[in-house]
Amino acid sequence: MKKIIAVWMAALMLLAMAACTVKKDNRDQGHTSDQKLPNPFEDVASLEDAEKAAGFTFRAPETLNGSDNVVYRVLTEGDKMIEIIYLKGEEEVARIRKAPGSEDISGDYNEYAETTVAERSEISVTLKGKDGKVMTASWNLDGYSYSLTNDSGMEAEEILSAAAAMTESESSAQIPNPFTDHATLEDAEKAAGFDIKIPESAAGSDSVVYRSMSQDMLEIIYYKGDEEVLRVRKAPGSEDISGVNMLFLASEEAQADEQTVTLKGNEETTQLAIWTANGYTYSVFTDKGLSQADMLAIAAAIQ
Numbered sequence: 001m002k003k004i005i006a007v008w009m010a011a012l013m014l015l016a017m018a019a020c021t022v023k024k025d026n027r028d029q030g031h032t033s034d035q036k037l038p039n040p041f042e043d044v045a046s047l048e049d050a051e052k053a054a055g056f057t058f059r060a061p062e063t064l065n066g067s068d069n070v071v072y073r074v075l076t077e078g079d080k081m082i083e084i085i086y087l088k089g090e091e092e093v094a095r096i097r098k099a100p101g102s103e104d105i106s107g108d109y110n111e112y113a114e115t116t117v118a119e120r121s122e123i124s125v126t127l128k129g130k131d132g133k134v135m136t137a138s139w140n141l142d143g144y145s146y147s148l149t150n151d152s153g154m155e156a157e158e159i160l161s162a163a164a165a166m167t168e169s170e171s172s173a174q175i176p177n178p179f180t181d182h183a184t185l186e187d188a189e190k191a192a193g194f195d196i197k198i199p200e201s202a203a204g205s206d207s208v209v210y211r212s213m214s215q216d217m218l219e220i221i222y223y224k225g226d227e228e229v230l231r232v233r234k235a236p237g238s239e240d241i242s243g244v245n246m247l248f249l250a251s252e253e254a255q256a257d258e259q260t261v262t263l264k265g266n267e268e269t270t271q272l273a274i275w276t277a278n279g280y281t282y283s284v285f286t287d288k289g290l291s292q293a294d295m296l297a298i299a300a301a302i303q
Contacts, residue, residue, distance in 0.1 A: 041073040064094040106147035108136040179211040197303040203229040242283035256299040270295040
């Protein structure tokens with residue numbers, strides 16, 4: 001009897017050790033499974049085929065996270081979903097999903113050390129990750145749920161740009177431009193009802209566009225060739241008028257002459273400066289970024 005009990009105890013110990021070696025995976029990969037569960041997704045040849053099968057459209061970026069190939073898949077049984085897997089060689093580098101509803105459809109149930117909500121265009125994106133990298137993002141718009149996941153971690157700005165592109169609606173493209181272009185700065189100032197002092201050139205620009213929005217705002221856009229390199233705004237009040245909803249990794253206050261300016265950007269460059277003075281609010285934005293010294297010099301030249 002003792003021998004039988006010993007054999008059972010040994011067997012139980014082996015089972016316990018085997019259970020301890022199982023690695024927890026809280027990410028629903030969809031295309032792989034250790035079990036023999038059938039794959040609910042169907043591979044299709046193109047995004048158009050996926051849209052036709054799902055019954056809705058999906059604006060998807062051509063590439064993500066350095067990918068060089070794409071796989072299109074659709075879930076048609078029960079809840080409809082479009083899934084696009086981005087590959088670099090044979091390695092998956094990103095995965096995006098869209099489905100009707102408002103639930104989290106990412107399939108990623110891991111717990112992350114860093115969670116934040118960032119605004120971009122007309123959406124609020126929940127970003128989760130670690131060490132300054134984003135592993136999963138989710139958001140909702142117009143009755144649909146979206147997600148973007150990756151294993152290696154991506155920059156927040158790349159994910160936010162992709163999210164904005166994926167949810168750009170046809171209706172937003174039809175909104176009339178509230179700004180009016182003017183031939184000269186004087187014409188723009190007259191239309192706005194207040195003046196502005198600006199540098200003649202900035203960030204290597206070779207041309208300038210002057211614009212006004214009724215009597216609410218002045219906007220000056222600096223170009224180098226056809227590329228915008230800097231945008232300046234001034235308006236009555238104290239609100240942030242930059243229109244920039246990016247997630248910045250760094251933010252600090254600095255002095256531009258006697259003016260306190262809030263600077264935002266990353267560890268190496270400054271992209272946005274905002275401040276208020278004498279009943280007006282100001283902003284300077286550049287997508288590529290400037291050194292802090294250059295941004296403060298531009299801010300000091302604006303009144």
